[in-house]
Amino acid sequence: MQLDTRQRLINAGAHVFAERGFQGATIQEIARRAEANIAAVNYHFGGKAGLYAEVLGQQIEARREPPPSLADDPDNPAAQLRAFIGWLLPRVCGPATQFPLGQMQLHEMAAASPVLDKVVELLVRPQLTALREIVRALLPSNASDEVVRRHTLSVIAQCVFYHHGAPVLERVFPEVLLDDAEVAALSDHIATFSLAALRRAHDRAAT
Amino acid sequence: MQLDTRQRLINAGAHVFAERGFQGATIQEIARRAEANIAAVNYHFGGKAGLYAEVLGQQIEARREPPPSLADDPDNPAAQLRAFIGWLLPRVCGPATQFPLGQMQLHEMAAASPVLDKVVELLVRPQLTALREIVRALLPSNASDEVVRRHTLSVIAQCVFYHHGAPVLERVFPEVLLDDAEVAALSDHIATFSLAALRRAHDRAAT
DNA sequence: GAGCGATTGAAATGGAAATTTGAATCGCCT
DNA sequence: AGGCGATTCAAATTTCCATTTCAATCGCTC
Numbered sequence: 001m002q003l004d005t006r007q008r009l010i011n012a013g014a015h016v017f018a019e020r021g022f023q024g025a026t027i028q029e030i031a032r033r034a035e036a037n038i039a040a041v042n043y044h045f046g047g048k049a050g051l052y053a054e055v056l057g058q059q060i061e062a063r064r065e066p067p068p069s070l071a072d073d074p075d076n077p078a079a080q081l082r083a084f085i086g087w088l089l090p091r092v093c094g095p096a097t098q099f100p101l102g103q104m105q106l107h108e109m110a111a112a113s114p115v116l117d118k119v120v121e122l123l124v125r126p127q128l129t130a131l132r133e134i135v136r137a138l139l140p141s142n143a144s145d146e147v148v149r150r151h152t153l154s155v156i157a158q159c160v161f162y163h164h165g166a167p168v169l170e171r172v173f174p175e176v177l178l179d180d181a182e183v184a185a186l187s188d189h190i191a192t193f194s195l196a197a198l199r200r201a202h203d204r205a206a207t
Numbered sequence: 208m209q210l211d212t213r214q215r216l217i218n219a220g221a222h223v224f225a226e227r228g229f230q231g232a233t234i235q236e237i238a239r240r241a242e243a244n245i246a247a248v249n250y251h252f253g254g255k256a257g258l259y260a261e262v263l264g265q266q267i268e269a270r271r272e273p274p275p276s277l278a279d280d281p282d283n284p285a286a287q288l289r290a291f292i293g294w295l296l297p298r299v300c301g302p303a304t305q306f307p308l309g310q311m312q313l314h315e316m317a318a319a320s321p322v323l324d325k326v327v328e329l330l331v332r333p334q335l336t337a338l339r340e341i342v343r344a345l346l347p348s349n350a351s352d353e354v355v356r357r358h359t360l361s362v363i364a365q366c367v368f369y370h371h372g373a374p375v376l377e378r379v380f381p382e383v384l385l386d387d388a389e390v391a392a393l394s395d396h397i398a399t400f401s402l403a404a405l406r407r408a409h410d411r412a413a414t
Numbered sequence: 415g416a417g418c419g420a421t422t423g424a425a426a427t428g429g430a431a432a433t434t435t436g437a438a439t440c441g442c443c444t
Numbered sequence: 445a446g447g448c449g450a451t452t453c454a455a456a457t458t459t460c461c462a463t464t465t466c467a468a469t470c471g472c473t474c
Contacts, residue, residue, distance in 0.1 A: 005421080024230055024318060026461065037423050042463060044421095103317075109374045110317040111231060120378045128379060149380065150396045154365050157372070161364030164371040167316045171327045172335060173356065189357045193404045200403035212451080233431065244453055249433060251451095 006044045008034040013055045018100035021107030022052050056115050059101040069130040077137035082191040089187045093162040138198045140205035158190045213251045215241040220262045225307035228314030263322050266308040267329050276337040284344035289398040296394045300369040345405040347412035365397045
């Protein structure tokens, strides 16, 4: 069945904004892909900015499920870390067509706009908070907030790298294809790598 | 002393392109900051694109020193890893005014252009190759290329994260100031974290 | 099927920004 | 000083794109 013009514009906008960012996108291209007239953008959304806001709102809404948190299984933080990474990685490094939000965020980071604040508060901060509690449970109980923060960011860094670094990675390692199997293997590697480092920090503090 | 117009345009262009990217930058602003006439851009560089290429060329040239490599001290790969991270981190997360190339690369990654290829070949690949040899020396000798690559990327990920993630990080952790002392502490953390993970991978293979 | 608000379409309008132009000025050499 | 190529300047010109306009069409109610 055929979606109405309004929704077709939102879908097309998601792809074009993801590819080119807000500035680089043209409503001509969006309208062409949506098989709609350019005037429809202004009619339905009041302008390019209105469409952008609407696209972002829908994208954020579409992936608002909470991440695995320590509360799910307080006695096994190592398993929770694996679960968290397995949950996050496909979300940040899946194909752009599947998760345009990631590409849009990348554009936002290069040219911050007010909507970046919205993305941070609604998406990034809850994820970071959940991960921090898992990491805290894996570190010695007297670890300072600063130490916990640095370890948390070391884990997150490995996950988002495959997203932020994609344009560079596919040039340096063109043979690596980020399909589902590769993402699963990566998720396993990142969890093992991080747990090894965290365990060692824990052991060292015990001596 | 006063630089000539050509060089003033390149310097001003570096800042403006770093802040706004190629698309977002206007030659009006560049000319204004360089205290030059907009026609000078076309006269000296043939256009905005020509100036961009020239800025990028100078920036790449300015930081072409080779990274610490395993050949410097083949018997102590752990120290080499520390040296490498201590070398790379200030280069990727220093202030934008000091290293505009980082900001420009971020813009490039969000909207890849032909010059990204140049950045990758001249800067990224040599650094990645050097780090890979260090990591290989820290892993069991029978580690596959794939395993070495993943561990290498886990190390790099932690370094570039503070650059790519800066706009988000300063919103989530506004209290963290990336001054020289913090960069040094981070460099130490990343090296310790990574060495712990690598050692553990090595020990596990030995059993 | 007539009327009417909601939507769509093609063609203007307007503004911002890159590029071009041609005259004015500078630096230097004789 | 005078000439000449290199450079700078202000003022067009052109291009690209968002937005507006207004006429045409659709979908629904009476």
